[in-house]
Each structure stands twice: as structure tokens, then as C-alpha cells.
Amino acid sequence: MKKVLILANNDVGLYKFRKELIQELVQKYTVYISLPYGKHISDLEKIGCEFIDTPISRRGTNPITDLKLLWRYKKIIKSIKPDIVLTYTIKPNVYGGILCRINRVPYVSNITGLGTAVENGGVLQKITLGLYKFALKKSSCVFFQNKENKEFLTKETSISNYNIIPGSGVNLSYYSLLDYPQTSEIHFLFIARVMKEKGINEYLKAAEFIRDKYSYTKFHVLGFCEDEYEDKLKEMQARGIINYHGMQSDVREFHKFAHCTIHPTFYPEGMSNVLLESAACGRPVITTDRSGCKEIVEKEQTGYIVRERDSLDLIKKIEMFLSLDNKEREKMGLLGREKVEKEFNRNIVVNSYLDIIEKTLR
Known part of the structure; x- marks a missing residue:
């Protein structure tokens, strides 16, 4: 079976918003998930994923911590030799994308929001956009969740392979139509x-x-x-x-x-x-x-x-x-x-x- 590696920054988002995709993937591929340990890891393993514990400082900007993440991704990709990598959120998109590009591994990125570093401008914005430009250039596809993110990032980074999807979508069976309350309050x-x-x-x-x-x-x-x-x-x-x-x-x-x-x-x-x-x-x-x-x-x-x-x-x-x-x-x-x-x-x-x-x- 071909191998799919998923790079994410937390278990809650991966389980809550990507579970249906993972359920489809495990039917055809061996699926590895790289992210920090959390309460939903056992649920993801029950679906059929193989878990790789990968600490990530989600909001931190410490370059040493980020270099450790880059090195960790390098070891993971070298060890697993995935046929394709799926990345979610900023740090997996950037550092996972860089390693996939260097190692010529196909990868698909998902821009779940540009983040405050890009939004607030300044030096940090320039650094982040520079990293994005290198990381996303060879992506098989960059999925955007709204048009404004797409227009901004494609202009700043010259990304050509992209598509717009409706966010993470919503599971209409789980979030079913409820009776509307008739209370006076x-x-x-x-x-x-x-x-x-x-x-x-x-x-x-x-x-x-x-x-x-x-x-x-x-x-x-x-x-x-x-x-x-x-x-x-x-x-x-x-x-x-x-x-x-x-x-x-x-x-x-x-x-x-x-x-x-x-x-x-x-x-x-x-x-x-x-x-x-x-x-x-x-x-x-x-x-x-x-x-x-x-x-x-x-x-x-x-x-x-x-x-x-x-x-x-x-x-x-x-x-x-x-x-x-x-x-x-x-x-x-x-x-x-x-x-x-x-x-x-x-x-x-x-x-x-x-x-x-x-x-x-x-």
C-alpha cells in the first residue's frame, strides 16, 4: 500500500475536522499522522492511523524550536518515505512543505488562515511570506478556505497550483437540524x-x-x-x-x-x-x-x-x-x-x- 503522511499541529482539529477524510484514506493507503500527543490520538489510531509524536510550539516564534521541528520532519520523511504528504496550519505547511520540496515528495497544503504574523505586517510578515513562497511553490495543490486568503497569498508568493474549498466543511449528519426553541427567554x-x-x-x-x-x-x-x-x-x-x-x-x-x-x-x-x-x-x-x-x-x-x-x-x-x-x-x-x-x-x-x-x- 502507498503511504500518506499527515502533518498537523493538534489532535482536536485533526479528529474533529478531518476524520471523514482519514476514514476514506485508510481504506486505500497506510496513513501516518505526525502531531503532538492529545486525547484524540487513541481515536485516530482506532480509525487506522499510525501515530508519530511530534511536539510543536503552535504560537511560538523561537527559531531554535522551529529548527527542531524542521529536523524532526526531516527524520520522519526519511524514515517513512511517504508517497504523499498532507499538511495543515502554518508550521506544518511551511516546514513540512520545505522538506517535501527538498526531498521531492508530493505534498498538498491547506491554508487554514494566514495567522497574526502575516496579518499584522512588519518583519515577521516578510519572513513568513518568504518561507511560504519557498514551501508552497512545488505543492501538488494548495487548498485555500476563502477567496481573500487566496488572492493575498497567490499575489505575494506566485503560487499557481491551488483550489478553494469550503473550509473544513461540516458533517451534516452529526450537526443535524434541531428543533428551534420556543421559549420566551x-x-x-x-x-x-x-x-x-x-x-x-x-x-x-x-x-x-x-x-x-x-x-x-x-x-x-x-x-x-x-x-x-x-x-x-x-x-x-x-x-x-x-x-x-x-x-x-x-x-x-x-x-x-x-x-x-x-x-x-x-x-x-x-x-x-x-x-x-x-x-x-x-x-x-x-x-x-x-x-x-x-x-x-x-x-x-x-x-x-x-x-x-x-x-x-x-x-x-x-x-x-x-x-x-x-x-x-x-x-x-x-x-x-x-x-x-x-x-x-x-x-x-x-x-x-x-x-x-x-x-x-x-
């Missing part, structure tokens, strides 16, 4: 890592204003909380403004009673899985006019789009949502479900990968 969800770039400040400001004006509203926060926000969430929960639920393994239980998902991010997204999953469950969404988010929303039909970092605009759109009756809100959710069925089915992503892998390995 209106529940909003924030589902993301609790950090500045995900728009938590704007969400909390909006929650405080709306709760004071509309007592029948409830605001929920789900996700890992960064240290700087722990005290803030505790204080706002004590005042009855929000309910913080921490990390949740199954957000569908919260979609069952929620009326709307609010995702006020200004983080460099590829395509927002939070929005895809919410829409698949039949929930209207409110999010920012940002690549990876706005593509999922039909304005004022499946949800609302707000200016990023603008809590006043967010408040305005929440009030517009509250002015609807429940039948209108439910219709929004149904139209959102229809949109993801047509445009964001995960099978589209899986088939795109299987097609390029088959063509490359002929």
Missing part, C-alpha cells in the same frame, strides 16, 4: 477560545447593554478561557450578565436551547467552523464582515454581519434580531441550514482531497 451563544481576537470584549459589552435593556435575554460563553479573562468572566457571571460553561465536548447540547450564535471575531480565520456548525443546526448567526465568516451568512436572511471590533454595531444587530418574532428567527435558521447543505457539505472537501491525491499518485 432568548439565548445567545459565544463559542470560541476566550481571547481578545475572537471578539470577547465586544460580546461582553453587548451582553451587558442588552441584558439591562431586555431582561428576557441570556448570554452564554463556551470555550477555553485565557488567563486575562478569568476574573472578568467570574465577575460578569456573578452579576447575572453571562453564564460561562467552560470547554464543552458537545456544543449541540447548547444549540438545542439557543436561538442565535454570536461570533464577533477579528482573528485570521480560514473558514469558521463555529458558524458552519451553528448554521447546520438551524441557528441564525451574527458575525463580522471578515473573510472566513461573511461567506457563511446571507445578510439579514440567515443572520447579520457586523463591523469588526464594533460593540455598538453588534448591539444594533442583536436588537434587530430581537425585533423578529420566533417564526422569523426559525426561518432564518432553516435558510442557514439550506445554505450549508448546498455550499459547505464536508463531502465536498473530502472529495476534493481524494481527487488530488489520486491524480498525484497515478
